[in-house]
Amino acid sequence: MTLDKLVDPDSQTLLEVRELSKTLGGKKILDKVSLTLDKGEFKVLIGPSGSGKSTLLQCIHFLIPPDTGDVLLDGKSAREMSHRDITLFRREIGMIFQDFNLFDHLTAKDNVAIALRRVKGMKKKDAYDRALSELTRVGLLDKADLFPAELSGGQKQRVSIARALAMDPKIMLLDEPTSALDPELIGEVLNVIQGLSESGMTMLMVTHQLGFARHFTNEMLFMEDGRITERGAPEELLAIDSTFRTKEFSLKLSKIQGH
Ligand SMILES: Nc1ncnc2c1ncn2[C@@H]1O[C@H](COP(=O)(O)OP(=O)(O)O)[C@@H](O)[C@H]1O
Ligand SMILES: [Mg+2]
Known part of the structure; x- marks a missing residue:
């Protein structure tokens, strides 16, 4: 296993996941999973x-409370928080799901503005201004007044990213954000995610797009049976002569994805 990472004296741990375990339906789904994300x-x-990938993201978000273990965001322990503080903690984490989770009866602009109005208590005009600026950031200003049914899958996912960004999250957790998309729409969503990363957003993404991932991540985590069994730089895990499980898995994926 490749655990050694160059020590960056300026690095600052933003998220620390400590030995999260979760049993569901009598089955151990997460078994002492630990990871960290620097700012x-x-x-x-x-x-x-x-x-266990989706369960892990939901436990980090405390959407599903873990049985044991802890999550620290900016040094604050979720385990020790009151119910009210957990709500605030959860707001600092942006979640992006495979199936977009948009309100079908609201336009793109309203989908982004509604949380600003309800959760942040923003005035209507301020909420719309912010919504339009986030839609601009994901390249959808011209679609602001369209309903989800009038948007492509890639555009819907970009609206959901704009909605998450509008809440000023400290980190984003993305659970297979392109898995529900037709192949020709995957690129536009990955471009937005790449832009976010380049602008300094802290992100943990579950994805099968290894071609994309290997260029933009410094560390890949491989999960199997509720445990992270391999972690390291993509060039190491996916090297031509690699004997890592990650490599075997990536070869299977390429066969399925046809490249
Ligand atoms: N509420 C639940 N009750 C029982 N088993 C569950 C529940 N949620 C998920 N699981 C099981 O947990 C395992 C991990 O699921 P999941 O986290 O969705 O995996 P992944 O995202 O890696 O595909 C699966 O075997 C799934 O059937
Ligand atoms: Mg999943």
Whole structure:
């Protein structure tokens, strides 16, 4: 396993996940999972279906409370928080799902503005101004007045990213953000994610887009049976002569994806 990372004296841990465990339906889904994200870091989590990736993201977000273990965001322990503080903690984490989770009866602009109005208590005009600036950031200003049914899958996912960004999250957790998209729409969403990373957003992304991931992440995490079994630089895990499970898994993915 490749654990050694160059020590960067300026690095600052933003997220620390400590030995998270979760049992669901009598089955251990997460088994003492630990990881850290430095400020501005972009890490990629991969692994076979059913290995616990989505459960891990939801436990980090405390959407599903872990049985044991802790999550520290900016040094603050979620385990020790009151119910009210957990709500605030959760607002600092932007979640992006495979299926967009947009309100079908609201326009793109309203989908972004509604949380600003309800959660942040912003005035209507301020909320719309902010919504339009986030839609501009994901390249969708001209689609602001369209409803989800009038948007492509890639555009819907970009609206959901704009909505998350509008909440000023400290980090973003992305769970297979391009898995529901037709192949020709994947690139536009990956471009937005790349732009976010380049602008300094801290992100943990579950993805099967290894071609993309290997260029933009400094560390890949490979999960199997509820545990992170391999972690390291993509060039190491995916080297031609690599004997890592990550490599074997990536070859299987390339066969399925046809390249
Ligand atoms: N609420 C639940 N009750 C029982 N088992 C669950 C529940 N949620 C998920 N699981 C099981 O947990 C395992 C991991 O699921 P998941 O985190 O969705 O994996 P992944 O995202 O890696 O595909 C799977 O075997 C799944 O069936
Ligand atoms: Mg999943």
